[in-house]
Amino acid sequence: MSAVEVLRFALRGLAANKLRSGLTTLGILIGVGAVILLVAVGNGSSVQIKESIQRLGANSLTITKSTTGGGFGGPGAGFGGRAGRFGGGAAAQQQSSGPRTQAHDLTLADAQALTGTGEAPSVKSASPVVNAPATPATYVGTSATINQFVGTHPAYFTAANKSIARGSSFTADDVTSGRKVVVIGSSLADDLFGTVDPLGKQINVGGIRFIVTGVLEESGSSSSAFQDADSVAIAPLPAVQESLTGYGGLDQIVVEARASEVVDAAQSEVTAILQQRHDITGGAADDFQVMNQASVQSAVGEATRTFTVLLGAVAAISLLVGGIGITNIMLVTVTERTREIGVRKAIGAPKGAILSQFIAEATVLSLVGGLAGVAAGVIGAQFSIVGVTPVIVPSSILLALGVSVAIGLFFGSYPASRAASLRPIEALRHE
């Protein structure tokens, strides 16, 4: 008996009961498809969060004023779901909560202290940031809302990983002279200007005219983010303070480390300098907090990994249930075909031929189910699921397919060995 022959017998056996074979296959299909798809969803959300965080600049630290007595609890808690808006979105919370009695505001002097002195060798730049609340902007009758109006220094662009697609950013000179120029995000440019070239045009923000000098590259922030991260405008700090926010404290200081290896060093340097400047000694809680993108990233990565494993486990259970379905149906098949097995043995089928025929039947069922499941999983992964674009993990395909074949072999072997060890006399007598 050649392998082809065995396979032919197996296929013939399966074809004899198409509906039953189909339903059993469906069980495996769902299991394998679920494993691939759910792992892809878990992986996709993890990739998405990582990208959102990376978009902020891997080497950057964000210092915000802490009104709750320090720790990670405040703005950091919102990370998982809306990491995409993190760059300046936390501002609203900052402004709405009342300041602590002894809390110092972050000041321009604080920002300058981080780079001006030699005390922080790992810090490349420190950009003071103020955020204006969502503001309407108009250009020749067209109006749009700017979700985020940021006032800052030019170093912010590299620190926060904002790159200019067209035109140019503003210069240090623009900052010192308080020129009203602005770099706008891509979706804001679309909303206000449509097909018109925005460079050099004037937009009106709250009665103040800003000249557009550049357009940011599309950040590619996904639709699941809370806000459109491209509806942003970045202008020199004094211009924004003068026209929109007033000259209060800074909302953030964005610090860029010299390299990703010295981010931790930069963090401790920054903390030490600010503690000194804010007169925080001993065990007193800091009135600011420094967030490190890398640590946030690894914490979030940890959480999403757990999420992925859980999803995978649920899917694996459904695969197991599919496997039990195979055993079940094969046992029924063996009982049903006892007489046929007897005839085959009587005319000289060796034990191995019967065994391999039934194992082949079970394996074909699970393999066909597995392949269809891979197809279903891959097709399903093309759609975004609850706001997450699934990213297929190639090893999950191989694993799910391998497991499905193993399931066929394993769950099929018991019924098959039962068939093979039937005594021909009794099998022939079976009705």
Place this chain on the structure above:
Amino acid sequence: MSAAVPPVLDVREATKVYGTGDTAVHALRGVSLVVERGDHVAIMGASGSGKSTLMNILGCLDVPTEGRYRLDGIDVGRLDERRLSILRNRRIGFIFQSFNLIPRMTALANVELPLAYGGVRREPRRRRALAALEQVGLADRVDHEPNELSGGQQQRVAVARALVTAPALLLADEPTGNLDTRSTADVLNILDRLSLAGRTIVVITHEADVAAHAKRIIRLVDGRIAEDRRQVPVTGHPPRHGLAESAK
């Protein structure tokens, strides 16, 4: 028969006991039987006489508790299951009362089956299966599945399946038990022709009409041979061959 050629069947004092102790059932109580090549033997007996047990032993589906059985010179008692299945495949062709064709396989595929298990390659297998089907007059039904065939046709396919390996022994268990008169005549006629062609045939039956076609009739009673009557010499003409045709 020269001494060099062993008899097809050589059973010596075969006994078969089912169970042990007080509940032991003695199905065969010492049967000795020699069947020469080319003979056509009918084994008759009432239900419970041990004829099914004898047929299982002759068909290598079972081994005797005691005694010796040689099939075509091979001592069956010493063989393991794997060798028994090879022996069944090569030396024995079974014909069952209930046809026992594999459902949803064409007549051709059914006939090819023993050759497939015997490891015959596809091309010769097909050729031999077609030849066997032609021999039973079903060359025009090769692509029909069992449920598309009449009882008589199914049994003829079964005969073809038994023949296709050119076995030393054709073993038929009540081959006409489920057939009408017309089909019975067809099948018996085929057996007669096979006997004429020199095949060794053992038919188990309780019908005298069927037994009348045999060259030798053995009657079993209570696990022993009660009567062993030869109607025609081994090399003689099948007793009823040709009568059916002349009756038409």
